Structures are given as C-alpha cells and as structure tokens.
Amino acid sequence: MECYDDILTQAFAAMKNAYAPYSKYHVGACVKTKDGTYIQGANIENASYGLSNCAERSAIFAAYSQGYRKQDIVSLAIVSDGKRIGTPCGACRQVLVELLEKDTPIVLSNGKDTLVTTIAELLPMSFDSEDLS
Numbered sequence: 630m631e632c633y634d635d636i637l638t639q640a641f642a643a644m645k646n647a648y649a650p651y652s653k654y655h656v657g658a659c660v661k662t663k664d665g666t667y668i669q670g671a672n673i674e675n676a677s678y679g680l681s682n683c684a685e686r687s688a689i690f691a692a693y694s695q696g697y698r699k700q701d702i703v704s705l706a707i708v709s710d711g712k713r714i715g716t717p718c719g720a721c722r723q724v725l726v727e728l729l730e731k732d733t734p735i736v737l738s739n740g741k742d743t744l745v746t747t748i749a750e751l752l753p754m755s756f757d758s759e760d761l762s
C-alpha cells in the first residue's frame with residue numbers, strides 16, 4: 630500500500646492553523662501534486678456561520694489558485710481532531726467531484742484511525758459538468 634505519512638503530516642500541520650472559535654472542531658487538509666508540492670488548507674469560520682469554509686475546500690481552492698488542475702493532483706488528505714474519522718460535508722463532496730479525478734486517493738484521519746477512499750465512493754451518482762452537455 631502507498632505511504633501517506635508525508636501528506637498526513639502536512640495536513641496535521643495545517644490543522645494547527647484552523648480558525649474555529651465557534652465549533653472548536655479543527656480540520657486540516659493537504660493536496661499533494663505530481664511535482665511534489667504540498668498545499669495546505671484549514672477550516673476558517675465566521676461569526677456569520679454560513680460563511681465558514683471547510684479545510685478541504687481551502688486546500689483545493691488554493692491548489693487551483695496556484696494553477697494546478699485535477700490531473701496534477703496525486704492525493705488529498707483531510708484530518709480532524711474529533712473522536713471518530715471526519716468525512717467531508719456534502720458541499721465539499723460536490724466541490725471535490727468537480728475538482729478531483731474520480732479515483733484520486735482521499736486520506737481521512739483523526740490521528741488514531743486512518744481511511745483511504747475516493748470521491749467516487751463518497752459521492753456516487755453525482756451531478757457534474759457532464760450532465761450539462
């Protein structure tokens with residue numbers, strides 16, 4: 630099996646930058662690109678709760694903002710400090726189905742347990758850009 634130690638270390642480092650004064654639930658994420666770049670993201674909350682941004686969206690938007698695209702992405706890690714492994718919310722799944730290849734490994738961990746999945750598994754029968762053509 631592939632080793633995800635590096636990307637998990639980066640995601641846990643990103644988790645330290647979470648701004649989560651309301652939920653107190655800290656999430657970190659990291660995108661690894663084919664050229665070996667690690668791009669971190671954290672959840673950033675707001676007093677107007679609905680404006681909060683999840684860690685995985687922060688990371689993947691940062692990667693796209695730097696010019697990377699789905700074919701450049703090797704893996705995505707999402708980590709949190711909860712009792713059980715955190716999985717992406719529905720909004721993030723919809724974003725990831727468009728911005729990741731269907732079979733790109735998504736590594737989830739809470740530091741105790743780790744799970745490797747894909748967006749195809751997390752969001753089956755998705756609505757995506759192909760439905761618009």
Ligand SMILES: O=c1ccn([C@H]2C[C@H](O)[C@@H](CO)O2)c(=O)[nH]1
Binds near residue numbers: 652654656673682707
């Ligand atoms: O996969 C997830 C799930 C939740 N959150 C954030 C949103 C909010 O800041 C906090 C509680 O929902 O956790 C993420 O960043 N990623």
Ligand SMILES: [Zn+2]
Binds near residue numbers: 718
């Ligand atoms: Zn989310």
